[in-house]
Amino acid sequence: MSTTENKHCLPCENIGKALTQDEVIAAIAKLESGWQVDDNYKIIHKDFHFKNYYQTMAFVNAIAWMAHYENHHPDLEVGYNHCLVRYTTHALGGLSPNDFVCAAAVDELIKPFQERVYVRK
Numbered sequence: 841m842s843t844t845e846n847k848h849c850l851p852c853e854n855i856g857k858a859l860t861q862d863e864v865i866a867a868i869a870k871l872e873s874g875w876q877v878d879d880n881y882k883i884i885h886k887d888f889h890f891k892n893y894y895q896t897m898a899f900v901n902a903i904a905w906m907a908h909y910e911n912h913h914p915d916l917e918v919g920y921n922h923c924l925v926r927y928t929t930h931a932l933g934g935l936s937p938n939d940f941v942c943a944a945a946v947d948e949l950i951k952p953f954q955e956r957v958y959v960r961k
Contacts, residue, residue, distance in 0.1 A: 847941065858882070858934025867940045872947040882934040884943055885926040888950060893920050902949045910945070912938045 859867065861881045868875055868884060875886045890896045900916060900923055907913040917924035925946055927939035 855929070855932065855936055855938070858929065858932040859936060864935050867935075867937070871940065871943050875943055877935075883926055883928045884935065884939055885924060886943070886946070887922055887924045889922045891921065896921055896923055899923055899950065903946060906945050906949065907942070910938075910942055912942050914942065914946075 859881075864877055864881045864884075868877055871884075875884050877884050888899060890899065896918060900918055903914065903916065903923075903925065912927075912929075915926040915928075917926075925943075927943055928934065929936035929938055
């Protein structure tokens with residue numbers, strides 16, 4: 841099963857085990873460019889850059905709405921013109937399909953703004 845096949849997050853309770861290194865490598869390859877994995881294959885992250893604070897905060901608020909809807913929440917590092925988005929499944933101590941579903945959703949959130957927003961790749 842593809843990690844983003846169901847398009848929505850599953851409840852973290854009884855979700856199983858964290859993805860293996862090979863599963864993480866396969867899943868991250870299916871995401872838009874710019875997503876990276878940490879050295880332990882437990883966190884994926886991407887830094888989005890914007891023209892100004894207003895665009896940054898609009899993006900952060902869109903992520904917050906989506907995270908609430910999916911009940912899967914990223915760690916966000918927010919600055920004047922950037923937002924670093926990090927996903928991991930804390931309940932598993934590593935990555936799950938939920939992290940990749942949400943990362944793909946974040947990539948969809950940014951698309952309507954890409955003409956006005958600079959995203960570092």
